[in-house]
Amino acid sequence: MSKKRHYNEAERLFIYDGLSADEIARNFEISRRTIFYWKKDYNWNKKRSDYLFNNTRLSFEINDFTRKLMDKIMADIDNNKQVSQSEIYTVLNLIKRMPEIKNYENEIIKAKKEEKPKELTPKFIKQIQKDILGVEL
Numbered sequence: 476m477s478k479k480r481h482y483n484e485a486e487r488l489f490i491y492d493g494l495s496a497d498e499i500a501r502n503f504e505i506s507r508r509t510i511f512y513w514k515k516d517y518n519w520n521k522k523r524s525d526y527l528f529n530n531t532r533l534s535f536e537i538n539d540f541t542r543k544l545m546d547k548i549m550a551d552i553d554n555n556k557q558v559s560q561s562e563i564y565t566v567l568n569l570i571k572r573m574p575e576i577k578n579y580e581n582e583i584i585k586a587k588k589e590e591k592p593k594e595l596t597p598k599f600i601k602q603i604q605k606d607i608l609g610v611e612l
Contacts (some may be wrong), residue, residue: 476537478503478505478509481503481505482513482594484504485502485503485510485513486497486504486517486519486522487515488502489510489514489519490522490523490526491526493523495606496510496511496514496606497510497605497606507606507609511606534576534577534579536568537576538573538576540569541566541569541570541573544562544565544566544569545566547562548562548563548566
């Protein structure tokens with residue numbers, strides 16, 4: 476059977492689920508070389524990076540929206556206007572969810588940092604030897 480039939484699922488697992496090339500290769504019993512070829516030729520690293528950036532941006536937008544809504548409620552209170560109960564309910568729910576949003580954001584940031592090391596550490600060199608050369612020393 477053609478390994479190309481696994482391409483779409485392999486791409487999804489790499490970009491959206493954050494699986495490594497080795498994990499994907501093991502899951503589909505495809506050579507690591509094929510996965511690395513797909514990663515390079517179909518720009519999977521950029522797609523993953525874009526996906527992570529967009530998800531991080533969303534959490535910032537949610538924080539900004541919450542702040543703006545809180546400012547509106549405070550302005551209404553200061554001007555002795557009636558405050559919408561739905562606005563208060565929305566702010567309270569968003570505030571309650573802030574830790575979850577922050578944890579999600581931290582996971583994304585951590586994944587980005589792990590994606591590209593800043594220097595060639597011995598651990599990273601061993602990982603390159605294992606992933607690319609297929610050698611474990």
